[in-house]
Amino acid sequence: MDQYPRQYLYLRAVRAKLFIDANFASSIDLDKIADEACFSKFHFVRLFQSIYGSTPHQYLTHVRIEKAKEYLEEGQTVAYACFKVSFDSISSFTGLFKRRTGQTPRQYQLERLAFKEAVAAKPLAYIPGCFAEKKGWK
Amino acid sequence: MITKMNHVSIYVLDQESAHDFYVDKLGFKVHTDAPMGPGKRWLTVTPPDQPDLEIALMLIDEGMMFTTDSAAKMRELVKSGTFGFGVFQCNDLNATYEELTAKGVEFTKPPTEEFYGYEALFKDDSGNWFSLGQKK
Numbered sequence: 404m405d406q407y408p409r410q411y412l413y414l415r416a417v418r419a420k421l422f423i424d425a426n427f428a429s430s431i432d433l434d435k436i437a438d439e440a441c442f443s444k445f446h447f448v449r450l451f452q453s454i455y456g457s458t459p460h461q462y463l464t465h466v467r468i469e470k471a472k473e474y475l476e477e478g479q480t481v482a483y484a485c486f487k488v489s490f491d492s493i494s495s496f497t498g499l500f501k502r503r504t505g506q507t508p509r510q511y512q513l514e515r516l517a518f519k520e521a522v523a524a525k526p527l528a529y530i531p532g533c534f535a536e537k538k539g540w541k
Numbered sequence: 542m543i544t545k546m547n548h549v550s551i552y553v554l555d556q557e558s559a560h561d562f563y564v565d566k567l568g569f570k571v572h573t574d575a576p577m578g579p580g581k582r583w584l585t586v587t588p589p590d591q592p593d594l595e596i597a598l599m600l601i602d603e604g605m606m607f608t609t610d611s612a613a614k615m616r617e618l619v620k621s622g623t624f625g626f627g628v629f630q631c632n633d634l635n636a637t638y639e640e641l642t643a644k645g646v647e648f649t650k651p652p653t654e655e656f657y658g659y660e661a662l663f664k665d666d667s668g669n670w671f672s673l674g675q676k677k
Contacts, residue, residue, distance in 0.1 A: 410635070417639040454636045526575035530583050531548055534597065539605035540577050 416450050419459065427466040428489050433459045468503050471496070475512040476519070484508060548585070550597040551626050552619055554667040556584050559598040562666040566644045569596070588629065620668045622649075627671060634659045634675035641673075 419436045436459065437447035451459050467488040474484035482493055485508075490496035500508045522529050527541055535541045553559040563569045569586040572595050577583055580602070585595035601607060601615045618624065631637040634652045638661050642648060649670065650662035659675040 413635045413639055417636050417643065420636075421640065421643055454633045456632060522573055522575050526577060526583060529573050529575065534548075534550065534583075534599075537606045538577070538581070540581070540583075 412450060413454070416447075416454050419447070419451060420455065420462065423459065423463050423466060427463060427470060428487060430489060431463060433463070464499065465503075468500060471500065471508065472504075472511065472515075475508055476515045478512075478516065481508045481512070545593075547593055548595045548597060549627070550599045551665075551669055552601050552615060552624070552667070553598045553665070553669070554601065554616060554619060556582055556598055556600050558666050560584060560586075563596070563598065566641065566646055622664060622668045622670055624668075625670045625672070629671055629673050631673060631675055634661060634673065637673065 422436060423431065434444055437444045448458050451457075451462070455462055457465065467490065471484040471488045471490075474487055475481070479487075481497070485493050485496040490499075497507055500506075500511070504511060506514070527535055530540070532541065551559075560571070560574075563586045564571060568589055570589065570592070572585040572587045572592070573583060574585075575583045582600070584598045586598065587594055587596065601612050601619065603609045603612045607615060638648065638652050641663065646663050648661055648663045650660070652659055652661045652675075658677045661673045662670055663673060664670050
């Protein structure tokens with residue numbers, strides 16, 4: 404590692420993150436990413452963690468949960484969200500989702516859909532009055 | 542006693558384009574997106590670790606806030622980079638700089654060590670500029 408300029412190492416780690424961002428829905432082999440980044444797995448994980456505060460695996464899980472939230476907010480089923488972000492089973496997805504967010508996927512979905520419905524029904528209740536007034540909405 | 546700030550506004554040239562910039566490039570989350578009539582929209586986004594600070598992406602349009610003339614002037618000022626709206630913070634400036642550059646964000650100052658910390662400057666899709674900082 405020491406023979407590489409620091410900026411080069413940053414680029415490798417950033418590219419790995421961008422790869423995860425773009426390919427989270429596929430079955431990603433994190434060992435392969437380390438190989439492609441020309442790192443030993445140990446150095447790759449250590450560098451990634453020092454930059455992003457989580458291991459590549461933890462980050463991949465984070466991205467998948469965040470994307471699953473988007474599907475749930477769109478009204479998709481829990482099963483759809485689960486398999487679309489490449490989890491193997493609904494029970495492991497639900498368990499992980501609850502550990503990360505404090506809610507089951509269904510609870511999260513109901514809460515977000517209720518919020519969206521409330522905004523659509525009474526948008527002015529969610530816009531500070533000064534902005535609404537200046538815009539001529541009230 | 543003031544306790545915190547929960548809304549700020551940024552004037553943008555196009556809300557759909559601003560949505561794509563702040564959500565897809567910067568990684569912000571949409572908080573509220575409400576149609577307010579033909580061509581009118583209330584759109585707020587939040588930084589990833591600050592879900593209670595809504596940044597309203599305000600369209601510069603003619604109406605009660607701007608006349609046709611002042612809206613045109615405001616668009617010119619925004620487009621030409623007159624307004625700096627604030628300082629965003631990140632944990633690793635070099636990595637964030639590389640990532641945002643790869644996503645097409647235009648930086649006007651690369652990561653630089655200053656006496657107060659590390660800083661870079663970037664522009665949003667309208668022309669508003671921001672400082673991006675990392676504490677020493």
